[in-house]
Amino acid sequence: MALWRNIGGVTTIVAGATHYWEYSYAGHDIGLAIAAPNMQQAQINVELVALEQGVVQRQSGGEGAPLIDYTVRIRNLGNTGLGYNLNVGDWQ
Numbered sequence: 001m002a003l004w005r006n007i008g009g010v011t012t013i014v015a016g017a018t019h020y021w022e023y024s025y026a027g028h029d030i031g032l033a034i035a036a037p038n039m040q041q042a043q044i045n046v047e048l049v050a051l052e053q054g055v056v057q058r059q060s061g062g063e064g065a066p067l068i069d070y071t072v073r074i075r076n077l078g079n080t081g082l083g084y085n086l087n088v089g090d091w092q
Contacts, residue, residue, distance in 0.1 A: 007086040014081040027067035033090040035072040046078030
């Protein structure tokens with residue numbers, strides 16, 4: 001298993017919001033990939049959850065297998081906003 005921390009730019013999510021993220025491994029299918037929120041600020045009683053982990057196949061620019069992108073939605077269940085980005089783990 002590999003784990004990458006601090007993936008993507010830090011963004012602020014307000015209370016009740018849901019963000020959509022898409023990430024890839026240069027279009028390669030790496031099997032199981034899981035993303036989770038990586039909180040960048042200390043904040044009491046804020047819960048971020050990862051929802052709807054997914055895989056999207058896209059047509060490649062030429063011959064060959066389709067390109068693979070991974071997706072996740074992050075929802076803020078707390079009552080205030082905070083900055084975060086992603087932690088991504090995979091089993092290559």
